Amino acid sequence: MNNLNPIVPNQILILFAHPALEKSRVNRRLIQAVQGLESVLIHDLYEVYPNFQINVKAEQDLLLAHDIIVFHHPFYWYSSPAILKEWQDLVLEHGFAYGEGGTALQGKKFLTAITTGGDKKAYCQEGYNRFTIRELLVPFEQTARLCGMEYLPPFVVQGTHSLQERHQIDQHAADYRAIITALRDDTIHWEQLRQVNHWNLNLDRVLKLPEVPHHA
Ligand SMILES: Cc1cc2nc3c(=O)[nH]c(=O)nc-3n(C[C@H](O)[C@H](O)[C@H](O)COP(=O)(O)O)c2cc1C
Structure with missing residues (x-):
């Protein structure tokens, strides 16, 4: 049977920032895992703006054209x-992203995807970083909120220096692809997602399993 009511995919903009991608072990693999996905645009800021001359209008147009904004x-x-x-300071202008008439981002969703050298134990009150990742990400959370976006729990890969090439990095890359695909296709248990601290370890609970196709 033809699908008479096709679901429109969400358009996802990944704002990717790594100043030394050639030396990257983890982010390179994560970004490769989402390359080529339909309705997902990877916008590599260091590649596009090697001299930090950010084109504000072009960036704002990109934001307008997408439903979900990812800082990776x-x-x-x-x-x-x-x-x-620099991108935030220039692009999230008064009258565009916030303030009087600044409604361009309202209703969009915002995701942070980060990798940290410190491991999970380091990011708690007793650990050497003293704060949790969620606490340290509060400026991003509040920026998203001020702009009227829904702040989603972050995707966080920790302890990058001790991750083993094959198994662990591959698994994180597969998880990232699954999350971006689910955000695009809206195959998410939203109420469950809103209750978790971050996606990792909760994927089974928050992602809807793909439907088994019916054969006539
Ligand atoms: C300038 C600089 C600052 C860093 N600051 C932190 C930090 O605040 N917390 C942390 O856990 N790791 C920090 N790291 C480690 C990086 O997060 C880690 O090397 C990166 O996530 C590994 O990803 P990659 O293999 O894609 O480069 C820092 C690294 C550099 C070069």
Whole structure:
């Protein structure tokens, strides 16, 4: 039977920032895992703007054309690499993203996808980083909220230096692809997702299994 009511996929914009991609072990693999997915645009900021001359209008047009905005980067000094901060400062303008008439991003969803050198144990009150990842990501969360976007739990790959090539990095890359695909296709248990701290370890609970096709 023809599908008479095709579901329109969400358009996803991945703002990717890694200043030394040639040296990357983890983010390179994560980004490869989502390359070529329909309705998913990977926008590599260091590649497009090697001199940090960000085209504000072009970036705002990209935001307008997408439903889900992803910041994907390694965690650098408890934040993002510099270009993503420059992007925020310039692109999220008053009257566009917030303030009077600044409604362009309202109703969109926002996801952070990060990798951290520190492992899970380091990111708690007793650990050497003293704060949880969710606490340290609060500036991103509040930025998204101020712009009227729904802040989703982050996707976080931790302890990158001790991850083994084959098994562990491959698994994270597969998880990332599954999450981006599910966000695109809206195959998510939203109420469950909103209750978790981050996606990792909760994938079985928050992703809807693909429907088994019916044969006539
Ligand atoms: C400038 C710089 C700052 C960093 N800051 C942090 C940090 O604040 N917290 C952390 O856990 N790891 C930090 N790291 C480690 C990176 O997050 C880690 O190397 C990266 O996630 C590994 O991903 P990759 O293989 O794609 O480069 C930092 C690394 C660099 C180069």
